[in-house]
Amino acid sequence: MDGTKNVAATKAKTTLDTVPAVGFEYAPAPESRAVVDIAPSYGLFIGGEFVEGGEGSTRFDSLNPATEEVLSSVTAAGVGDIERAVTAARTAYDTVWSKLSGSDRGKYLFRIARIMQERAREFAVLETLDNGKPIKESRDFDVPTAAAHFFYYAGWADKLEYAGLGSSPRPRGVVGQVIPWNFPLLMLSWKIAPALAAGNTVVLKPAETTPLTALLFAEVCRQADLPPGVVNIVTGDGETGRLLVEHPGVNKVAFTGSTEVGKAIARSVAGSGKGLTLELGGKAANIVYDDAPIDEAIEGIVNGIFFNQGHVCCAGSRLLVQESIADDVVARLQRRIGTLRLGDPMDKNTDVGAINSAAQLERITELTAAGEAEGATRWTAACDLPGRGYWFAPTIFTNVSQAHRIAQQEVFGPVLAVLTFRTPAEAVAKANNTPYGLSAGIWSDKGSRVLWTADRLRAGVVWANTFNKFDPASPFGGYKESGYGREGGRHGLVPYLMSGASA
């Protein structure tokens, strides 16, 4: 660079003369909040309109986890509200929705998909404010994928005789759905799209900490002229969810959330005849063989556990790396993590956003401390954590064994446990050695090895030489205590229909 500075004295100072020694710093690139209009408070969306909570309902605040500011006040539905919602869904089913042709149901879903695309920026900004995930993720992944789910299932609505359930399958009726806070809008689309396509009506409870995009979705339903009562959104907490799934007027329950709550729901629907699908926790193994395409494997590992701050049921939270390359892989990982940008989720260059809530942050912190206490070696990326909000820097544990809590329990945060293996059989055994079975990753340049390994993994989704890929046409769901039932694809319709033949 010295040559440049010796040019004739008349040359003015360039901005290069102020090059910071550390190289390319990215100036703030904030997405504007102005596109979204958050009301100071929200009621419940029942029977096609927003209504105030009735007796037994309470109010609570939804916070922006990056700043701890209050975004809005929402309603926790009480017993009477759940009753009203289920009744509205039942009435809509009996008088309108079950009488519509599949073609008409499909058209409503196409409208909803289109409006979601039209209002994509609003949804993305709102999701980031309410959830804490980087705007880059909500804009490029959550919102487009959610719209795509509606598009995909819109096309099934008039083709149910091809779903493999007979020439005239019937919907279940009224469906109660409870979704988590990690991908609020996307989880809503995974639930509502197939349910409606199949002819059911819906009462959906979004997660306590992330209600806002569901409430915006209610507006979309109105813009689409969806008949009142076909979709009902009842915000609230765990208790609200329990009231919904236990309501006798609900014919089928769909739940995504923790394994613990999933088991409680399974117990509560026992003997009721309600259909039940569960999509629960995971502790996925990401297996890296010594012949992996190493740079892409590093990307896959990083994406697997740090995408969405690790708040992903299918996160690759256990790295199973072949021992002969373990040191190199960990060194590369640490270097790569050094380029991850943690901070304001509304900045377009942020890679790692805020932890969703104080409660979740506490859980991550506690488990990470346990990891250290158990003797694993902790490495945490050097990050400046903002003063307000809930933050956790990407962390890697090495020298982890199967018996450690951090190898067994779902952290649901940006914490990776690294274990080693020597042979393919050992990799498979370790990967399967968990009560969970949601997903797994395999990295190898050898096709036969990839397929052999995939065959033996007891996991509902196997990603080979990639990770965290989702598509409305691709079934997703778990083995064992990661739940049962599938979402996406033809399989995703099945739980919402009962077999039938035309007379």
Added chain:
Amino acid sequence: MTRLEVRKTYKLYVGGKFPRSESGRSYQVSDAKGGFLANVAQGSRKDARDAVQAARAAFSGWSGATAYNRGQVLYRVAEVMEGRRSQFVDEVAALEGLSKAAAASVVDLAIDRWVWYAGWSDKIGHLAGGANPVAGPYFNLSVPEPTGVVAVLAPQESSLLGLVSVLAPIIVTGNTVVLISSQDRPLPAVTLAECLATSDVPGGVVNVITGRTAEIAEHLAAHADVNGLDLAGAAPDQLVPLQVLAADTLKRVLAPQPGTPTADWTQTPGLERMLPFLETKTVWHPKGT
């Protein structure tokens, strides 16, 4: 004083553009009562040849697009058709001698039929493909792929509903098409081409040749770069000669069953118009460490 309308001209649709026939010819199209409606380009074998070239050039892009993308594009076509509803209604009513109300239900059904097919793009794979349980340590997967360029003789009488019912199933799976519109009732085909041209459908995916069906059909049936042939609009005495010509290059042929009455396009179809123009590729791969 009634306003003098600006009348529409009806040209060919080839490679995303609207050229006149290279032969310079046109022919008269009349309404159901014999009154003059329009002069329409009379396509020649050279126009058909150009269309095949355009369809071939468009094939790798269209078949290489994701099924989701094709579905989105075709759904957009339906949006544009909906906007042109009254133009379609006028054309169908005049050509087929229907009342405005009857023509409107035909047009509505045609648009809904198009939407039905659009939704198949990312689902036909679930039905026409899948993993096969072979008796050995092999991963075995069958996948449907579009066959290539398909020549279509659109139904002679059902000028929009029949047209849509033969065209949509072929392109939704990724094939590209050279379509000979109904000889006497070609106008909705050209209006449909205008919808395609304004809906992100890449040029060349669909090419519409108006003209005398018998004159052009034999060139397409014999053309070695055409992979499939849909004879819905063939005259009964043409069916055998065209299939004989097609046999020279073993084209995949979809022909009306001999002795069956004219198709009732109002009936909900099944998969029978998509499957004939799909090839099935089966891949084996061992599973071992």
Added chain:
Amino acid sequence: MSLADTSHTRELAPSTARDVTGTSHLDDASLRRFLHGLPGVDEVGAKARAADLSTRSIKTTSKAWALDLAISMVDLTTLEGSDTPGKVRALCAKAVRPDADDPSCPPVGAVCVYNDLVPIAIEAVRGSTVKVAAVATAFPSGRANLPVKLADTADAVAAGAHEIDMVIDRGAFLSGRYLQVFEEIAAVAAACRAHGANAHLKVILETGELVTYDNVRRASWLAMLAGADFIKTSTGKVPVAATLPVTLVMLEAVRDWRQQTGRIIGVKPAGGIRTAKDALKYLVTVSEVAGADWLNPDCFRFGASTLLNDLLMQRKKLSSGHYTGADYVTLD
């Protein structure tokens, strides 16, 4: 930086190569074992990483800094059969002072010309920091025998070129004659330093003809083993020139080379980079894949011609606050 101590390292290219590859004897087989033993590149994953890096949003002060850096990294190029002294002089005038109205605009890194026009270029840039790079070795095809290629190189060096951009023999590479490719590069590197000269050597891999990312990785390593100071993507004369994923793979190679040998080799994507927006994506990729040490014209260049005007227009827009047009930048 990279130019320190290069002559010492390059003279020992075969010995460095034996050390790095861990073989006692360099031949096609041993080079193949080493190059094919490098980890594979997953095409879909590499493209996905490049696409992700392309979403970085570079604004305000960082944009201003990056635009100036990009300008200083341009190898302003004219490589046409119809080139004349007049054309080259005009190019050089622009290279030295890209923006007639704004002296704060930095000059470009180098001009890049055919070697018979080197003397004109040397004269035209005298007194500035702009370097003169000459293409050599039967550019662009590389189809000539070694003595011809070395004579080509010697001509340019003797005329005073500061930098030589050579092409590898892609036919030899694709047919597995790795030793031949290696020896040709080493011979050209030696010619760059003959008779007291110290020209730096860029090795053009012609990635559009190598096609696969695995080949790009292997060719990158082969060029570095043989003594390249820079690895360059393309001649700009075949349909497929520089792309972001290909440059990403090359940046990974130089990063890993430095890890193994301590030495920094530069990277130059050439051809097909037309907009400032594209150039900034490349700088982001350099920064996040190889590191800040590569963010200077000694370690990274853009082989381009129309890019410069778009960089200048973006620069004007930043300082004036409004969009500008082609009338406000010079043709050449």
